[in-house]
Amino acid sequence: MISEKMQLLAKNGSAIRAMFEESKLMAAKYGKENVYDFSLGNPNTPAPESIRKAAIEILEQTDPVALHGYMSNVGYEDVRDRLAESLNRRFGMDLTRENLIMTVGAAGSLNVALKTILNPGEEVLLQAPYFGEYNNYISSFDGVPVVTPAKLPDFGLNLEAMERLITEKTKAVIINSPNNPTGVIYSETEIRALADLLRRKEAAFGHAIYLISDEPYREIVFGDHTVPYLPRYYENTFVGYSYSKSLSLPGERIGYLVVNPAMEDAAAVIGAAGVANRILGFVNAPSLFQKVIGHCVDEVGDMSLYIRNKEVLYKELTAMGYEMREPEGAFYMFPKALEADDKAFCAAAKRHRILIVPGSTFAGPGYFRLAFCVSEATVDHSLEGFAKLAKEYGK
Amino acid sequence: MISEKMQLLAKNGSAIRAMFEESKLMAAKYGKENVYDFSLGNPNTPAPESIRKAAIEILEQTDPVALHGYMSNVGYEDVRDRLAESLNRRFGMDLTRENLIMTVGAAGSLNVALKTILNPGEEVLLQAPYFGEYNNYISSFDGVPVVTPAKLPDFGLNLEAMERLITEKTKAVIINSPNNPTGVIYSETEIRALADLLRRKEAAFGHAIYLISDEPYREIVFGDHTVPYLPRYYENTFVGYSYSKSLSLPGERIGYLVVNPAMEDAAAVIGAAGVANRILGFVNAPSLFQKVIGHCVDEVGDMSLYIRNKEVLYKELTAMGYEMREPEGAFYMFPKALEADDKAFCAAAKRHRILIVPGSTFAGPGYFRLAFCVSEATVDHSLEGFAKLAKEYGK
Numbered sequence: 129m130i131s132e133k134m135q136l137l138a139k140n141g142s143a144i145r146a147m148f149e150e151s152k153l154m155a156a157k158y159g160k161e162n163v164y165d166f167s168l169g170n171p172n173t174p175a176p177e178s179i180r181k182a183a184i185e186i187l188e189q190t191d192p193v194a195l196h197g198y199m200s201n202v203g204y205e206d207v208r209d210r211l212a213e214s215l216n217r218r219f220g221m222d223l224t225r226e227n228l229i230m231t232v233g234a235a236g237s238l239n240v241a242l243k244t245i246l247n248p249g250e251e252v253l254l255q256a257p258y259f260g261e262y263n264n265y266i267s268s269f270d271g272v273p274v275v276t277p278a279k280l281p282d283f284g285l286n287l288e289a290m291e292r293l294i295t296e297k298t299k300a301v302i303i304n305s306p307n308n309p310t311g312v313i314y315s316e317t318e319i320r321a322l323a324d325l326l327r328r329k330e331a332a333f334g335h336a337i338y339l340i341s342d343e344p345y346r347e348i349v350f351g352d353h354t355v356p357y358l359p360r361y362y363e364n365t366f367v368g369y370s371y372s373k374s375l376s377l378p379g380e381r382i383g384y385l386v387v388n389p390a391m392e393d394a395a396a397v398i399g400a401a402g403v404a405n406r407i408l409g410f411v412n413a414p415s416l417f418q419k420v421i422g423h424c425v426d427e428v429g430d431m432s433l434y435i436r437n438k439e440v441l442y443k444e445l446t447a448m449g450y451e452m453r454e455p456e457g458a459f460y461m462f463p464k465a466l467e468a469d470d471k472a473f474c475a476a477a478k479r480h481r482i483l484i485v486p487g488s489t490f491a492g493p494g495y496f497r498l499a500f501c502v503s504e505a506t507v508d509h510s511l512e513g514f515a516k517l518a519k520e521y522g523k
Numbered sequence: 524m525i526s527e528k529m530q531l532l533a534k535n536g537s538a539i540r541a542m543f544e545e546s547k548l549m550a551a552k553y554g555k556e557n558v559y560d561f562s563l564g565n566p567n568t569p570a571p572e573s574i575r576k577a578a579i580e581i582l583e584q585t586d587p588v589a590l591h592g593y594m595s596n597v598g599y600e601d602v603r604d605r606l607a608e609s610l611n612r613r614f615g616m617d618l619t620r621e622n623l624i625m626t627v628g629a630a631g632s633l634n635v636a637l638k639t640i641l642n643p644g645e646e647v648l649l650q651a652p653y654f655g656e657y658n659n660y661i662s663s664f665d666g667v668p669v670v671t672p673a674k675l676p677d678f679g680l681n682l683e684a685m686e687r688l689i690t691e692k693t694k695a696v697i698i699n700s701p702n703n704p705t706g707v708i709y710s711e712t713e714i715r716a717l718a719d720l721l722r723r724k725e726a727a728f729g730h731a732i733y734l735i736s737d738e739p740y741r742e743i744v745f746g747d748h749t750v751p752y753l754p755r756y757y758e759n760t761f762v763g764y765s766y767s768k769s770l771s772l773p774g775e776r777i778g779y780l781v782v783n784p785a786m787e788d789a790a791a792v793i794g795a796a797g798v799a800n801r802i803l804g805f806v807n808a809p810s811l812f813q814k815v816i817g818h819c820v821d822e823v824g825d826m827s828l829y830i831r832n833k834e835v836l837y838k839e840l841t842a843m844g845y846e847m848r849e850p851e852g853a854f855y856m857f858p859k860a861l862e863a864d865d866k867a868f869c870a871a872a873k874r875h876r877i878l879i880v881p882g883s884t885f886a887g888p889g890y891f892r893l894a895f896c897v898s899e900a901t902v903d904h905s906l907e908g909f910a911k912l913a914k915e916y917g918k
Contacts, residue, residue: 129731129788131642131664134795141798148595174587183811184579192569196772200543232627232776232805239804247526264802268663269526336524377591379810381627381776393524400529403536407659409634410627414809415774416578 137264151483158481164510166498167483169308169459171376173433173501179375182423183416195419201412202402203230203384207422211384214425219357222389229385229401230413230421233378234344236405237368237385238265241340242300243404244397246271250299255279255286257462257492259308259342271299275491282453283310283462285318287325294329300338301326305355306345309490309497310462311438311455313349316356323362330364336392339365344383345458347374347428350438353456359388366391371421373459373501376429382417434459437500437507444511449523459501462487466521470494476520480513532659546878553876559905560878561893564703564854566771568828568896574770577818578811590814596807597797598625598779602817606779609820614752617784624780624796625808625816628773629739631800632763632780633660636735637695638799639792641666645694647735650674650681652857652887654703654737666694670886677848678705678857680713682720689724695733696721700750701740701852704885704892706833708744708851711751718757725759731787734760739778740853742769742823745833748851754783761786766816768854768896771824777812829854832895832902839906844918854896857882861916865889871915875908 130138147167154163186195202208208225215221231237246252248270254262255276266273276293279286290301303322305314314322326337341358346369349355359365367386372378387398405412412418438461442454445463452463465473470486470493477484477496487495500507525533542562549558581590597603603620610616626632641647643665649657651673661668671688674681685696698717700709709717721732736753741764744750754760762781767773782793800807807813833856837849840858847858860868865881865888872879872891882890895902 129640130791130795131638131640133642134639134799137802138791138795138798141794141801168593170593172588175591179591180582180587183582187575187578187582192575192771193567196570196574196774198563198565198773235804235806243526244529245524245526247528261802265804268803270665376588378593379591379807381806381809396525396533399536400525400533403533404529406536407532407656408663409630409660409803410805411630411776412774414776414812416811417809 147483154481161505161509163481163483164506164513165483166500166502166510167485169499169501171373171378171501172503173376173430175376176424176427176429178424178427179377179420182420186416186419186423190419196415199412199415200402201406203228203413204415204418204422207418210422210425215386219360221357221359223386226398227387227389227394229387229398229405230418231368231383231385231405232381232410232413233372233383234342234368234370235261236381236410236413237366237370237383238302238340238342239268239408240385240401240404240410241338241366241368242266242269242271243408244401245299245338247299249297251295251297253290253293253298253301257283257309257487257490257495258302259304260489260491262302272297274298278492283307283312285314285322287321290322291325294337296333298329298337300340302340302342303358304342306348306457308345308458309460309487309492310453311458311460312453313353313355313456319356319358319361326362336364341365341367343367344370344373348431348434348459349457350435350455355457359386359390363388363390364392374428375424377417380414380417382413382421433504434501436504437502440507441498441500445514448515448518450514450518459499461498461500462492462495463498465494465496466518466523468494470496477513477517480517482510482513482517542878549876556900556904558876558878559901559908561895561897561905562878562880564894564896566768566773566896567898568771568824568826570771571819571822571824573819573822574772574815577815581811581814581818585814591810594807594810595797596801598623598808599810599813599817602813605817605820610781614755616752616754618781621793622782622784622789624782624793624800625813626763626778626780626800627776627805627808628767628778629737629763629765630656631776631805631808632761632765632778633735633737634663634803635780635796635799635805636733636761636763637661637664637666638803639796640694640733642694644692646690646692648685648688648693648696652678652704652882652885652890653697654699655884657697667692669693673887678702678707680709680717682716685717686720689732691728693724693732695735697735697737698753699737701743703740703853704855704882704887705848705857706850706853706855707848708748708750714751714753714756721757731759736760736762738762739765739768743826743829743854744852745830745850750852754781754785758783758785759787769823770819772812775809775812777808777816828899829896831899832897835902836893836895840909843910843913845909845913854894856893856895857887857890858893860889860891861913861918863889865891872908872912875912877905877908877912
């Protein structure tokens, strides 16, 4: 018999799977090109050609025993050296290989960080709306997710709510900027204020409160926006990074965790995090793709598709009467649903063969998430449906 | 501050790391060729050339969006189809893709299986000596490892002890054959008797008791020995497989989990296991190497190095007076230490620049583990040291 926890989780899992299956059924019925699936964050821009070249070159030139063998659980030293050098150059940091652990994507990074610090019953703050998987990660270590309400209408950091909800039990705050599902980038002013708040609370409660920055969308930024590098603003910061979006490698499960050298007990934390990487069953990040990253450390994929899609959708949808904060980064927008019940609204969209996700899935009821990491054609051909949908709601 | 659990685990982690560091220091001092490191299970035989070829071909011919993108959390359908076909052919099974989940190595498989079934406080039986990491995996889900004593002198299955130690709380038994650290393969007779015992206990306690077969060493078999395929003998069986040893790909983190179609609630279990793969942060097995496995589904690396090393070491060491059961598979032997204190014995070995692991690390005190997945030269040049060591103990 399945464990009690998993019975519940599998039920929710089936709901998402049902959506995935429905998309396939609709594609079979109407033709794939007539279904506008904005439900998944699966990049539609190819990995840069340099990735293919690097992978083939490494495969051709490296002794397979060395290439595919075990390395230290924290990853290859040369790869971590190159990565540290790149991050130091880009963000004015002073990292060494000792501050970096290669991980099985950002999901791996977050699990390693949480395993390292969480005792049962300790609380982790999440600002709504947020990526629902955080709940599962926190629960895996018997932590308690505490949701701080969204700051409306623009989804900035709600520091008043955090001030109220940080307690003696608070061990960490997860921040995701550029944000899934809103596309918001937190400004330097917001980050400074957050750092001040956390330092004040650390002093009041007499223990560290960790900031965990989940950054898979760091390289997807529109216009002149910049994404502050959190370790520069707050000592007790972990950064979980993934190449899933910046290099379109989500299936390869490659990323890294930064432990800020300024963190309290940094050496002990990184030691424990390396052990966590092993005992969680990751063991190490996939070896070939560690080496590929080492070769392509400053590479970013072509993000022009996302920029273009954002421009078209933001302009057209707002003209139709949809309301939203213009996305500043990532490949999501989070407009208001045209009726209070976001699930009913997404069901109505489905009749126009548009697949979008109810905001309540992200603890953001009354909104919907639109993932625009799709082809130009999907965007362009969906507009008629979005317009008809708006008209049905009297826009 | 690091979590209480991790403080303890990191301390043990550092002990292993210390051994690893010492090996590097010794290599620097005496020259790498003069240090005989039998401490790690890191394959020394290269991945077959077909792996390199398949990887390059796939990289050259596949659209990167499809190759590196997300697939279903359980893995690519075509890969699971080919794998099911191969397992059916080899083991007379009747598997479909629905019974298979591609995983981040066997470590991934075991964690997925345990997450799927374990409620807090439920017990998992391990027969000593065993791979110590099982303790961590079980503890991750608040399960309780219950160690059944070794059957001496030959490390066969100790069914009398299991009979006594299986309780109402027993949820699973982990079996590892060919075994790390003993090199023993459990015979068909032993497996039948185990299946009978478990069925009897299931009936007595009125709930499923799962057999989890950890099989990274299945393809490394000496002489005429065969490894029974456990799902053929017992309904409620999971098989965790890894290509780390059979194809020398430990760094790539690729393996699979079989959910026996005859298992109670098999469909629900596989659904939950797919969700577990996602929420544990694995998300999916690395995509390129899934495809490589699909191309090389019947491939096995050249195991002749291990066969040769086993022959030499078994013959020479027994002639020197070391006592052991002759390994039947895997690349480990587990001889008696020449004094009661296995840690002191391994320290004595170190003076001959021989690195071996105390049996107590595997809950097998009084023995030592020798991993012979090393070069021929390491084996041959170590013999003088082993002989001197034996003489020191009056052999």
